[in-house]
Amino acid sequence: MSFLKLSGGTLYDPVHGVDGVVGDIWIENGKIVDAPKDGAGAVTIDVSGRVVMAGAVDMHCHIAGPKVNAARKMQPEQGRIGNGLTSHDAPMGSVPDILTTGYRYTGLGYTTCFDAAVTPMGARHVHHEFELVPNIDTGFYVLVGNNHLAMQYIADQDPAGLQSFLAWLINRSGAYAPKLVNPGGVEMWKQRAGGNARDLDQVIDGFEVTPRQVLQGITQAANQLELPHPVHIHCNNLGIPGNWTTTLETMRSLDGLRAHLTHIQFHSYGGTGDSDSGLESKVGPLADFVNEHPELTVDVGQVMFGPTTSMTADGPLGYFLQKLSGEKWYSCDTELESGCGISPIRYRDRNFVNALQWAIGLEWYLRVEDPWQVVMSSDHPNGGSFLAYPQIIRLLMDASYRLETLKRVNPRVLQRSSLSDLDREYTLSEIAIITRAGPARILGLRNKGHLAAGADADVVVYTPSENYETMFSWPWMVVKAGQIVVRNGEIQAPAAGKTLSVNRDFDLDRVKQIETWFSDHYSISVRNYGHGRVGADRIEVV
Template sequence: MTLTRIRGGTVHDPANNRDGVVMDLWFRDGVMVEGPGPGELPSRTHDASGLVVMPGGVDMHCHIAGPKVNLARKMRPEDHREAAPVRRTPITRSGTAGSVPSTFATGYLYAGLGYTTAVDAAIPPLAARHTHEEFHDTPILDKAFLILMGNNYYALKAIAEGEYERARAFAGWLLESSRAYGIKVVNPGGVEAWKSGWNNIHSLDEEVPHLPVTPRMILRGLAQASMDLGLPHPVHIHCNNLGLPGNAATTIGTMEALEGRRAHLAHIQFHSYGGEVSDQASFRSDVPRLADWINSHPEVSVDVGQVLFGSTTSMTGDGPLGYFLHQVTGRKWTSADTEMEAGCGIVPIVYKEKSFVHALQWAIGLEWYLLVKDPWRVGMSTDHPNGASFVAYPELVALLMDRGYRRDVLNRVHPRVRERSILQDLDREYTLQEIAIISRAGPARLLGLSTKGHLGVGADADITIYNSDRDRRRMFELPRMVFKAGELVVDRGEIRAESRGLTWHVCPGYDDGVLPDIRRWFESYYTIRFRNYPVDDSCLSGGGAVSPCDRGKRNP
């Protein structure tokens, strides 16, 4: 029952309307409390006078575990050699850094930036057990993952046959069996078509050749299932046609196809392009039109997938996209097929300032942050490692908070970007409060993690304390102190303790009348027996934490 005080910090806690309030914060046993009991003295006090205090960072869309991250680690030994390794200390293990760090390094590097929660956005359920084991080896962070369902053969078949209840029950069973947090849709239908030997799908109403189901049907079915199952986070969508000129029309079409259902659109930067597919030179930003749509539809949120210049690794559940990137970059490429569930593609990539396409992608990402009026609905992301590594977040903060710096970079990059985007006309500068929203308070709210992203009574004592510094990149690169569940884990850049972190998952309940049919399906088509498929709680890192999903609910 140790009571700790953080004394006199300047607190940015947007969820509790604290915007630069100088105050004491208190926590006991890892949880924020109102203050000391009568006559009680804190066992420990940390002086935060003159320092900036925020909740721990929450990354709502990244790729830190699972099959494609491991494929990328194996495929890119040069990536490990280029970056300085994380050294072993009496507390930490060693690890490789770069765009696909090892599990341990991932935990240390995130914590070193003040992040305490991260959500992997694309795990094939078949790899859930392995993913939980990797989470176990990814220290400090609380973690969760979303399962890929937009090309899951069983789900697509149920939707194609008009059996929505069966699709919903299957989704509930799959979430519970994999101890997952939510439903992810990647290039709905397109991956299944492509990996079965047909072409990718490019229109919302094009049928998967061997299944009478369209992207529109998949989107509606899984968005509805996420809502009916009472999931804390709505369906998380990677639209069709990622990366192609003119794909903004598909993105608008996707949002309209949802017909008012709640949804989160991932790495929206990669889906915001004007121009013609047949003419790469026509490539331009279409963000103003899309941001207007978001501004007038509160049921839809986005994270950006910001591109920042440098070397990284593209990894996606969108198999045909991996092939497309291999074709346009000429770089090495891996593709994989996870049985009846998903695909993936991996390609190394170097984003260059002088490349018209890369520089325009950089500008388009920034347009998103600057054009969406409500920061609560824009999650800060680089789609780690697709647009850049998460370690580049401080650079992104500097770009958002300082229009002079932004202009300097804009004047350096490929000149045609100034004609094809409106970035040079955008004067908005983010405040510290808005940075606190897009990097912790907003993502926590969008994920439905009620004890994350804020510092009110009952919240997890995940706290990041920064030096106040006009050089925002320096400020966000090296927090002064980071607490995770009340434990001081980082002090002046040194890892001081290595906690394990919890895994968040949902138990939405489902109609178990569906089980005999799922069993038949598994015994016929999977390489794993039905009874061996579900993950049990013993696999969860540091014990599991069930999300605020309605656990008792069973659908009739």
């Protein structure tokens, strides 16, 4: 295969300290390679004057599987908006089909995306959809924070059993990392209406364990397994006024172990009870804690204004949102494993709560001192569509634009958030960190997020503009695994992607225990559980 050479671009590769240096990128067989001694015959593309970065990585979104399909079905009035349209400025609904999802991510320079919440039982469905998604590599996190067998191992004080089960579950489902969603709280909601875990030390009904023990048990097991991304945590009490104390206590309970807290914006609220009257930003003390603990990382879950869909494994949250909005609602129990809640939602800039959520998200980006610890996300589609990412970038890089926008939102936000005091502006290099280099490092993806030899040839070329939203909305070229998938801003023929997963050894003697559990409790057979051969050709073990 001949070389592809991207010639004379301005390179941003923060992994290697390259910050706006003019250079060439050489590509061969889907990988970035060192400049060859004899590059004769290379296909050369002049990218001089343009900005070159690695493909972006979305480490937290919801794009496939039973939950996403339920959301597609419950909103026929908007579910097909833009499906099949690949141009950058076409409309798109909040839950596009899987083909549109792949194309539109590519159109923004994203080449790797992780679905953040998949039940083990839903894993096969997700692999089916991933087989169809064009242009992006994928992976997913498997839900385990309300899993009955996991809680049983924790109650039995059997960490070796828990560790073996976790490894078995990740292998069996073809997952990349374990995910905790409102640990214990979803189970309590499933047992009785209004049930939830309000603090970390409440005993989970029917299980002699607490959310704190689930958090600690799974985090310890995941760190023991040396998973590339040990654990992805959606804290208890999402969206509830005063939840920042739960979030801080969650961070403390992790006791120095590596962990990632997701959509942290939704977990940073001061105030009390169910009333919004005292609602205020508590990013300050939480960001201080993150700044002092380099083992912790966060993604933001930025809220952007407009209509979208809330979809979550946090069953009680779906119920809570539906009561607030009066919108339609879908709830589902995944036996022994998880729950699910879906409801349409609209964030309004003149609404105090929504505007404060928007400000709190931006505070997080601006208050975490080390950009390697904070990742850009909108928790697509929960805080807003991934199509909003270029606008988030502009809000971070352009303080005057941010302040102009702040003037248009509900004015009470000025008293309840310190956003107006923050004048930090992100640099292009910092944007490269929070959108690709950082998430790749947090995920343990050595071949992603950088531009040195050995990296996957996922490369994006942008045309510089003073309007950063324009610049990041319209990449001039996107290369996926060495194949040009966007040229002159137009999406080309699709490239195949991979599903990234992890394998770990487990104690074979424990499998009999797991199988007995299945035959005693599940309505399906263990032989029908996991991904089987679905998606196997696409899977790459990291």
